[in-house]
Amino acid sequence: MTESDAQSASTEDRYRALLAVSAAVTAYRDLRTLFHELAGQLAGVVPFDALSLVLHDDPTGTMRLHVLETDEPISPRLEIVLSPADDPAGLVWRTQQPLITASLNELQRWPRFRERVEPYGAQSYCWLPLTTPRRRLGALVFTSRQPAAYNGSDVPFLQLVANQVAVAVENAMAFEEIEALKEKLAKEKAYLEEEVRTEHQFGDIVGENAALRAILKQVETVAPTESTVLIRGETGTGKELIARAVHDLSPRRDRTLVKLNCAAIPTGLLESELFGHEKGAFTGAICQRIGRFELAHQGTLFLDEVGDIPLELQPKLLRVLQEHEIERLGGTKTIRVNVRLVAATHRDLAAMMAEGRFRNDLYYRLNVFPLELPPLRERQDDIPRLVRHFTQAFARRMGRRIESIPSAVMDALVRYPWPGNVRELQNVIERAVILSNGSTLQVPAADLHPAARPAADSCAVETITLTDAEREHILRALHDSNWVLGGPNGAAARLGMKRSTLHWKIKKLGISRSG
Structure with a gap:
């Protein structure tokens, strides 16, 4: 075969491969499946040991390796998330010009990238910009263990391939966004249907008490802002109604109010419930799931019993409040969220903070605008x-x-x-x-x-009130503990309550050592 015939055959092979690439782009929506098919179609016409997709992640401003198709499995798994200045793909994304390197020595400009890829034996690279009329996406990368595997004559054909891949990537990203939006809308619909089922005639705040009116005045003041609200009060005082009032009087009233009772979720599932999880993140995670923060995006999240969040999970909640971003359990992608947080608790968070059971920094983040609900008594x-x-x-x-x-x-x-x-x-x-x-x-x-009274008391003439009974019970425990409140043998432990609660009851009931 003459050199002219060989060149003609090579051109024909590349033309057929390009047609196959076009067919694959329209046939496969999943990028990993698409890249597996592309690798098979291009193997005979382009020398490469790995084909990868590097995309610019807008929320973090980094270049992230999304798909890596290799001729054989590699270990450990290669993960690359670098700034555009530290990744050759970043230069290609920024300049929109292809880049070819013939050996590792030519990667000295990007030491962090070279450090990550050197253990895998790759020598030469060809980066091609992935661009559509609407956006710059990233780079398509061909990698070979052979030095100088690529030259300028390869670029026109490889850029045609990259242009096809760019369309597929943009379509896949649009599809993922649509699917995520559909899931979010489905979740919101479920929440709204649940809201209808709870019948909001009981959602009205009823009362003219001066203390309650003062609280509602504070609600009117803080609701139009974006500030975090911490509602404190005993169980059953209507903390959720106040949270709903904050939401309904805020600019977010037309968005969803998402609710979560932190005490009702098992500790092992609370992180997934808050932040979501990726498929395979843990045993039983058979599909991706968005968390409450994502669901409440541009709306309000009401976290009831926030004092029950485990200590090890509190830094993640703090990060959301500070950075307004989350990562799903088992995922690496950073997700920006715009959520107004309203928290509630019946616990004494200040006491828990002093005991080391609640983070100081999280407490101060939550306690921006506290509301103390009066008990019904x-x-x-x-x-x-x-x-x-x-x-x-x-x-x-x-x-x-x-x-x-x-x-x-x-x-x-x-x-x-x-x-x-x-x-x-x-x-x-x-x-x-x-x-x-x-x-x-x-x-x-x-x-x-x-509190049922014993049968022996049924003939008693004198009637004792519940307050008197409680006072006598506390006095007995104080005498038995020699008026020591804390510690394992103190009165609080004997009564099964926190020291701060006992101190409040002693003051409220007017108990003194002389009495």
């Missing part, structure tokens, strides 16, 4: 309003007619200390509506006596 003037509100709401739901509430019933409800706060009151009224046969609300007396 400090809102006695609101109890009649709440009773009427819940009575009518449950009566409508159950198709009942409750027209009157006896004064004796209302007085008993007002006097009761409501350790479970508004949530307990709501549950008691729901039960009362179910059990009331006529148009008058009847509250079973047992519902207002949570």
